[in-house]
Amino acid sequence: xxxxxxxxxxxxxxxxxxxxxxxxxxxxxxxxxxxxxxxxxxxxxxxxxxxxxxxxxxxxxxxxxxxxxxxxxxxxxxxxxxxxxxxxxxxxxxxxxxxxxxxxxxxxxxxxxxxxxxxxxxxxxxxxxxxxxxxxxxxxxxxxx
Amino acid sequence: xxxxxxxxxxxxxxxxxxxxxxxxxxxxxxxxxxxxxxxxxxxxxxxxxxxxxxxxxxxxxxxxxxxxxxxxxxxxxxxxxxxxxxxxxxxxxxxxxxxxxxxxxxxxxxxxxxxxxxxxxxxxxxxxxxxxxxxxxxxxxxxxxxxxxxxxxxxxxxxxxxxxxxxxxxxxxxxxxxxxxxxxxxxxxxxxxxxxxxxxxxxxxxxxxxxxxxxxxxxxxxxxxxxxxxxxxxxxxxxxxxxxxxxxxxxxxxxxxxxxxxxxxxxxxxxxxxxxxxxxxxxxxxxxxxxxxxxxxxxxxxxxxxxxxxxxxxxxxxxxxxxxxxxxxxxxxxxxxxxxxxxxxxxxxxxxxxxxxxx
Numbered sequence: 152x153x154x155x156x157x158x159x160x161x162x163x164x165x166x167x168x169x170x171x172x173x174x175x176x177x178x179x180x181x182x183x184x185x186x187x188x189x190x191x192x193x194x195x196x197x198x199x200x201x202x203x204x205x206x207x208x209x210x211x212x213x214x215x216x217x218x219x220x221x222x223x224x225x226x227x228x229x230x231x232x233x234x235x236x237x238x239x240x241x242x243x244x245x246x247x248x249x250x251x252x253x254x255x256x257x258x259x260x261x262x263x264x265x266x267x268x269x270x271x272x273x274x275x276x277x278x279x280x281x282x283x284x285x286x287x288x289x290x291x292x293x294x295x296x
Numbered sequence: 297x298x299x300x301x302x303x304x305x306x307x308x309x310x311x312x313x314x315x316x317x318x319x320x321x322x323x324x325x326x327x328x329x330x331x332x333x334x335x336x337x338x339x340x341x342x343x344x345x346x347x348x349x350x351x352x353x354x355x356x357x358x359x360x361x362x363x364x365x366x367x368x369x370x371x372x373x374x375x376x377x378x379x380x381x382x383x384x385x386x387x388x389x390x391x392x393x394x395x396x397x398x399x400x401x402x403x404x405x406x407x408x409x410x411x412x413x414x415x416x417x418x419x420x421x422x423x424x425x426x427x428x429x430x431x432x433x434x435x436x437x438x439x440x441x442x443x444x445x446x447x448x449x450x451x452x453x454x455x456x457x458x459x460x461x462x463x464x465x466x467x468x469x470x471x472x473x474x475x476x477x478x479x480x481x482x483x484x485x486x487x488x489x490x491x492x493x494x495x496x497x498x499x500x501x502x503x504x505x506x507x508x509x510x511x512x513x514x515x516x517x518x519x520x521x522x523x524x525x526x527x528x529x530x531x532x533x534x535x536x537x538x539x540x541x542x543x544x545x546x547x548x549x550x551x552x553x554x555x556x557x558x559x560x561x562x563x564x565x566x567x568x569x570x571x572x573x574x575x576x577x578x579x580x581x582x583x584x585x586x587x588x589x590x591x592x593x594x595x596x597x598x599x600x601x602x603x604x605x606x607x608x609x610x611x612x613x614x615x616x617x618x619x620x621x622x623x624x625x626x627x628x629x630x631x632x633x634x635x636x637x638x639x640x641x642x643x644x645x646x647x648x649x650x651x652x653x654x655x
Contacts, residue, residue: 197455202455203455204399211366234537235537235568237568237608237609238537240608240609240610241424241609244421244423244424244609244610244654245418245424247325247327247359247361248327248329248359248417248418248421248424248654249409249417249418250361250371250390250409250417251417253325253361253363
């Protein structure tokens with residue numbers, strides 16, 4: 152019995168640790184004129200892979216990425232696309248050279264991402280969860296599974 | 297060997313650096329790719345290899361995509377390729393304009409990428425395949441499909457919420473078959489006129505699997521082989537983060553000849569960087585009114601194994617060993633002389649070391 156309890160406690164501790172590791176450290180942002188407040192991971196992924204290109208109001212989606220060596224981008228890729236950045240890069244290589252599309256523009260800084268999303272009605276991007284966005288005309292979208 | 301090390305160091309220095317990126321502006325994208333390989337065989341010429349060891353295989357291409365707005369786009373690709381000898385081949389691989397009517401319908405006109413099978417649209421991009429060269433049964437010269445057609449086409453795709461999807465291409469025009477013996481495509485190179493073609497790719501809810509069929513028909517203009525021509529193929533592609541499986545079967549039917557071809561290739565990423573690869577490749581050609589005096593000239597059977605090291609998705613080092621039976625694609629430089637001497641070697645072994653990059 153003691154062993155079973157110990158095992159359960161240990162499992163809970165491990166689970167909490169893993170959950171802490173999986174905690175989302177980025178936030179998805181859209182232009183404040185966009186009426187959406189929640190989006191699914193699948194929907195966000197499709198926008199960034201350009202598998203879907205229009206919002207519900209038929210306006211063009213403008214995804215904006217951070218550069219590949221950004222830790223925020225890495226986290227975004229694992230959680231939203233459920234793939235490492237290398238797999239996403241390979242996906243875009245195929246599209247580019249087959250003449251079937253070009254990837255989203257990449258920005259080096261989060262300020263550039265925020266500025267882009269503020270200036271484009273159809274834009275969608277992501278920044279670190281701790282980044283202050285109050286002075287930009289953008290809003291955070293709740294991500295649902 | 298010194299040249300090999302120099303090229304590898306130079307390319308590696310450039311490509312491993314994360315500061316070297318394809319240029320993406322809002323409306324313009326510039327990408328490129330290239331590669332270099334050394335190949336040594338036990339006698340015959342095959343792919344980049346020859347008996348004394350071939351160093352002179354280098355290719356480079358620039359790909360430009362411009363999208364002034366979400367309706368209109370222009371695509372172009374220019375390439376340079378060094379062949380076995382001192383010959384260089386410079387080419388406009390394609391240059392076409394595209395009008396996006398909707399997601400289901402885009403119109404293309406110009407020298408357009410020919411949609412055929414798995415690889416025709418990404419023919420020379422080495423970082424998108426497991427081996428340095430494409431399977432010769434389907435893509436070896438002159439090839440079941442060309443890199444481009446001159447004409448007009450429609451394309452589109454639809455992906456449902458459930459994950460099923462379809463991509464189609466319909467096109468018409470003229471196709472120049474690839475001829476390695478000519479440094480430039482000349483009016484005398486064989487070509488297909490009055491071509492109508494189609495490709496359909498089906499995407500499944502299992503995101504990594506897709507199936508496709510391709511076909512085109514036309515009139516072949518070629519000395520001794522004029523006549524109607526029909527080509528068809530079916531393919532399966534499985535792509536995950538660790539696994540790659542490609543399988544294709546293709547067939548050519550023409551008034552005077554028939555060709556069957558098939559290959560199966562696979563790759564497995566043991567780690568993020570290391571990948572092991574394997575391929576079986578087969579082709580058989582027959583003329584309706586002629587029996588080949590030497591059957592090996594119409595046959596190709598190949599086993600290949602290899603190991604790749606991926607520095608990143610845009611830079612890879614490839615080492616492979618190929619064993620070929622048949623002389624459809626492998627043979628001596630002077631075939632006529634070898635036949636007269638009765639010295640045609642039907643077996644070819646090739647060791648190939650190469651590097652390929654894209655950005």
